Amino acid sequence: MALLTIRDALNQALREEIIRDENVFIMGEEVAEYDGAYKVTRGLWKEFGDKRVVDTPITELGFAALGVGAAMAGLRPVIEFMTFNFSILASDQIINHAAKMLYMSGGEFKVPIVFRGPNGSAFQVSSQHSQALEAFYANFPGLKVVMPSTAADAKGLLKSAIRDDNPVIFMEQERMYGMKGEVPEDDDFTIPLGVADIKREGKDCTIVARSMTVPMALEAAEKIQQEFDVSVEVIDPRTIKPLDIDTIVSSIKKTNRLVIAEESHSFASVGAEITYQVMDHAFDHLDAPIKRISTVEAPMPYARNLEAAALPSVDKIIAAVKEVCYI
Amino acid sequence: MARTAATASSKKSPSKPSAKKPAKAESNGNGRMAVVELMNAEYQKRRKSQIEAIKKTDKKLLREMLYQMVLGRVFEEKAAEVYRMGKIGGFCHLYIGQEAIAIGSMMALNPDDMVITSYRDHVQAMVKGIAPEAVMAELYGKEGGCVKGKGGSMHMFSKEHEFFGGHGIVGGQIGVGTGMAYAAKYKESGQVTLCFFGEAAVNQGIFHESLNMAQLWKLPIIYICENNQYGMGTSQERAMSTRNIAKKAESYEMANEFVDGMDVMAVRDAALRAIKRAREESLPTLLEVRSYRYMGHSMSDPGNYRTREEIAKYQERDPIVLFQDSLKTAKVFTDKDFEAIRQEAIEATKKAIEFAEESPYPSESELLSDVYA
Numbered sequence A: 001m002a003l004l005t006i007r008d009a010l011n012q013a014l015r016e017e018i019i020r021d022e023n024v025f026i027m028g029e030e031v032a033e034y035d036g037a038y039k040v041t042r043g044l045w046k047e048f049g050d051k052r053v054v055d056t057p058i059t060e061l062g063f064a065a066l067g068v069g070a071a072m073a074g075l076r077p078v079i080e081f082m083t084f085n086f087s088i089l090a091s092d093q094i095i096n097h098a099a100k101m102l103y104m105s106g107g108e109f110k111v112p113i114v115f116r117g118p119n120g121s122a123f124q125v126s127s128q129h130s131q132a133l134e135a136f137y138a139n140f141p142g143l144k145v146v147m148p149s150t151a152a153d154a155k156g157l158l159k160s161a162i163r164d165d166n167p168v169i170f171m172e173q174e175r176m177y178g179m180k181g182e183v184p185e186d187d188d189f190t191i192p193l194g195v196a197d198i199k200r201e202g203k204d205c206t207i208v209a210r211s212m213t214v215p216m217a218l219e220a221a222e223k224i225q226q227e228f229d230v231s232v233e234v235i236d237p238r239t240i241k242p243l244d245i246d247t248i249v250s251s252i253k254k255t256n257r258l259v260i261a262e263e264s265h266s267f268a269s270v271g272a273e274i275t276y277q278v279m280d281h282a283f284d285h286l287d288a289p290i291k292r293i294s295t296v297e298a299p300m301p302y303a304r305n306l307e308a309a310a311l312p313s314v315d316k317i318i319a320a321v322k323e324v325c326y327i
Numbered sequence B: 001m002a003r004t005a006a007t008a009s010s011k012k013s014p015s016k017p018s019a020k021k022p023a024k025a026e027s028n029g030n031g032r033m034a035v036v037e038l039m040n041a042e043y044q045k046r047r048k049s050q051i052e053a054i055k056k057t058d059k060k061l062l063r064e065m066l067y068q069m070v071l072g073r074v075f076e077e078k079a080a081e082v083y084r085m086g087k088i089g090g091f092c093h094l095y096i097g098q099e100a101i102a103i104g105s106m107m108a109l110n111p112d113d114m115v116i117t118s119y120r121d122h123v124q125a126m127v128k129g130i131a132p133e134a135v136m137a138e139l140y141g142k143e144g145g146c147v148k149g150k151g152g153s154m155h156m157f158s159k160e161h162e163f164f165g166g167h168g169i170v171g172g173q174i175g176v177g178t179g180m181a182y183a184a185k186y187k188e189s190g191q192v193t194l195c196f197f198g199e200a201a202v203n204q205g206i207f208h209e210s211l212n213m214a215q216l217w218k219l220p221i222i223y224i225c226e227n228n229q230y231g232m233g234t235s236q237e238r239a240m241s242t243r244n245i246a247k248k249a250e251s252y253e254m255a256n257e258f259v260d261g262m263d264v265m266a267v268r269d270a271a272l273r274a275i276k277r278a279r280e281e282s283l284p285t286l287l288e289v290r291s292y293r294y295m296g297h298s299m300s301d302p303g304n305y306r307t308r309e310e311i312a313k314y315q316e317r318d319p320i321v322l323f324q325d326s327l328k329t330a331k332v333f334t335d336k337d338f339e340a341i342r343q344e345a346i347e348a349t350k351k352a353i354e355f356a357e358e359s360p361y362p363s364e365s366e367l368l369s370d371v372y373a
């Protein structure tokens, strides 16, 4: 095991996959000479050169499209969006092209591509730079959506995403790049897509969290344990699509209570989908209505106090757990 | 004539992908060093006639132009200082070095003309009439900010002053600006639109889509490409197949000019020609204004992609210094006047800081207001 930041774990995954498969290349804004806007690709251009690590013009639709075409023609591109906010410019290629290519070609053309970068809010970067877009992409059949919350998951899942034959939306979180965790040192360490992880075992209430809300949920769980002697289980689906609903349902069968914590807006969110699926599979096991903590239904404000009020927080999660546990 | 500066710089052959280890990060400083020499040579040629022109220009206007440039500089130097103290959060993109572009072009407008720009928007906001207090308070994320603390550095707006904002998505405002000009033509309001964007935004599809529509439908707009030669850490020649941006307009049969962005009077002249074309003939223009940003891309950019010599070389042609030099040679103002103007700008900045410090944080009820009209 090595203690790594999420940033370095991602970097290792990229490096190992570049070495492992000559068709893997990384393309995006500032990924090469600048070492990445958030330094995820640090050192890779120096080590592997212009062919494998490619700086692009600011032309998201263009290089996403180039990636789709290259993937159809046999390469395995990893396309970095400086942030997922800018993927919206490229969403035509992701949704209209990559997601549907295999299906509408009757299985002829696979699109083995990864679109990755930070998703969600950062530190007061305001309305156009703070969006959590997982529900948007998860809505379209043909796309897989991955959101790691630890260094080990980041590495293992990114390697699987690169090896996957489908277009994968791989969402990181800027606030989390510096968080550290133990990562297995094996070169071939991968984590399969579509498998949830129980981040903390508990018996009284389940929190389903992803990305930035996982560390929040863990902190909330710890506080609740100490203050109220309530034991909280924290589940991280890790892959949003396909969703490992079985792990969530088994947990609910044990705890009978569910809180969902997510960074995206609430309307038509992944949390809404989980709520439906839980109702479908475990309605009779619920002892309380499901509670959900999301970002408020407003674009992200800049002001420090308003941004904090807009986002999920440990306190908000604690309040929700108390509500479903009737304490 | 100034076109030579643009063409002479495109010497570097396009780099083709190679499996080999890349050479050390090539700053291609030579290309940019050559351009600055050429721009200076052109400047020296026109200087004499420009000084004659300055003598004939309204003194009050000249004073205001210089004041706005100095205010922009002093204000942003202060913003950088308080950013480092943690008073300002998020991204903060400074305009230092580029002041001549906003002042030269915007001060040729009528008050009801419209302006839109990118996230590098503090100086444009102030030149358009938003008080320095309201801009600084916005940087602080306070209630007294021009958009109540909701937008921050990248998103200054003012309906009253026809300032249509600072925009964070590279290239987005090029399309929005085109729509503003469309509305002006539709309403026959006589307003002209100035639309600012960086040279890296030219690589977005929306630049090309917008120019085509603007020429096709004859819209009264001036597209001002602020070519500071870098988009974050990527120099223009590493991201664009041609160095000559002004010429791109020709594929849409649009009028265009290459302008020395360190020479505020040259920017003003070019803007006046373009504004006249927009106002009288309802025709668009693309101006490529060559300049240089002294600071990092944003406050968090270490700037390892260029050399100190290159920055120093461009600073030799500092727009404020050049302008003061001409004003002095033309005997319009003296060093004493310059000092008075500087003091005024320092005073205005001090007041802006005091206002921002004292302004309260926005009330939490603001969180859910303005989501829908």
Ligand SMILES: Cc1ncc(C[n+]2csc(CCOP(=O)(O)OP(=O)(O)O)c2C)c(N)n1
Pocket: A029, A058, A060, A082, A086, A089, B118, B120, B168, B169, B170, B171, B197, B198, B199, B200, B201, B202, B226, B228, B229, B230, B231, B232, B297
């Ligand atoms: C669509 C989009 N892609 C990427 C970014 C990140 N980004 C912000 S500014 C910038 C560089 C833009 O350079 P340029 O257009 O030359 O303007 P300048 O910053 O030099 O004024 C980049 C890559 C963004 N904000 N929007």
Ligand SMILES: [Mg+2]
Pocket: B198, B199, B200, B226, B227, B228, B229, B230, B231, B232
């Ligand atoms: Mg630029």
